[in-house]
Amino acid sequence: MNTGITDYPFMQTFVSVDCVVLGFDKNRLNVLLVQRNTLTPDGKDLKLPGSLIYQREDTDEAAHRVLNELTGIKKMTLKQFKSFTSPQRTANPDDVAWLEIAYHNKIDRLITIAYLSLCKINRKLNIASKYKTVDWRPVDDLPQMPFDHNQIVNTALKEIRNWVENEPAILFELLPTKFTAAELRRLYEAVYDKRYDVRNFHKKMAGMDYIVPLDEKQEGVSHRAARFYKFDRILYNKRKTKI
């Protein structure tokens, strides 16, 4: 029996998680990108937050850990959606150099399990010092990122639709506690990249008992004030068990 990694065709690899955290800002989905704390020649070092996994954690735990370091939030909703395993993903020597500095290991093969998570875009983030900056960037205007992170984001944007189909409640993690019908509609439009008729959308909302209208309205807007709604998780869960 050998314990090496070179003299047998089977190999050990490093395994990471990368998190696509989406937020919603008026019209567009945004994604949380971090800047590496280690120096690189150019400033173009925005990437998805992520980490190699620890010995005693599974990838769900690793993703929670990454998200907690990123936002300070303890239990974020998340979902594993795809693994990215091409040997080519470490084809860029700059990426490998950064990895080896960041993790003090020689790394020639790295696969990643990608996670999708959601966060209210105005939420104050409690950022661990390992990141130089953390910024929301609109998904339709992303910088070029290392590894296959651009591809990971694109896959995530398809995945969120499936997620919403199975669990519409997740959308409300992207909206303020009190939101208007227009905000919810624009969120649907951003997620599905599709326009929705205003009247039909109101009707659809009326059919969702778990979206409850409040008496409160917008203030200080230079047009007719919109009604606020809130998401009622108890009603939502009741409904789910019925179906």
Next chain:
Amino acid sequence: MNTGITDYPFMQTFVSVDCVVLGFDKNRLNVLLVQRNTLTPDGKDLKLPGSLIYQREDTDEAAHRVLNELTGIKKMTLKQFKSFTSPQRTANPDDVAWLEIAYHNKIDRLITIAYLSLCKINRKLNIASKYKTVDWRPVDDLPQMPFDHNQIVNTALKEIRNWVENEPAILFELLPTKFTAAELRRLYEAVYDKRYDVRNFHKKMAGMDYIVPLDEKQEGVSHRAARFYKFDRILYNKRKTKI
């Protein structure tokens, strides 16, 4: 920089693929299980076909390789659907002992990327000698399997529904080239675990232009002979681009 795996909390792991190959037999979905060629004390060593990944292949390639060794078929349709990463999945010492014999490596952490694939159940399989036996087993009567293979199959059975929604064509990989309406209906019933009304199902089929009725009928059956249909991929693709 170190190259070891013990003195840093980040670790290298072994990565495998495991394949859930589904087949359909009159009424039920079945899954292809293999028997390990290495000896174990009891005969209970049926498991999902799988393999550690090679150095220069991604997991899609590894899954194709496993499937080819299993069936002799070169290009099987497959889909990555979930990774299983719990450190507990190697909690059973028997499983680890088998792994280390099979792969001549000390293995304490093993994650797997699970794939779903489909095969006509009557297809003659060209089985590589690495497997002692390869058998179809109905999914509602599976033996206890090593690692988390039972859980992987259960997850696969949920996943196939999503797959069918996005790509109905895959269902026809489970049926003979010529099939009857009842066969297709029973396949839907097996996949969705739900009964379908016969008349409504015929109407639904009539709406799928890519299912074309043939003049041929069953022969030698002791009841009214059923019409055969076939799946027309060209019509199917035309339809897809229209939507």
Next chain:
DNA sequence: TCAAAAGTGTTCGATATACACCCATGC
């Protein structure tokens, strides 16, 4: 002639789509 499975239409309710005007507010 019997058993066994094939085949066939209509009605109903729910859901999605298309579409145009008045309302409230701040400036």
Next chain:
DNA sequence: GCATGGGTGTATATCGAACACTTTTGA
């Protein structure tokens, strides 16, 4: 008073669900 976005109803098409009897064939 005007610009801005909020809010509302009806008609139509589409889709899924419920439901019962006749046909064909071999034994």
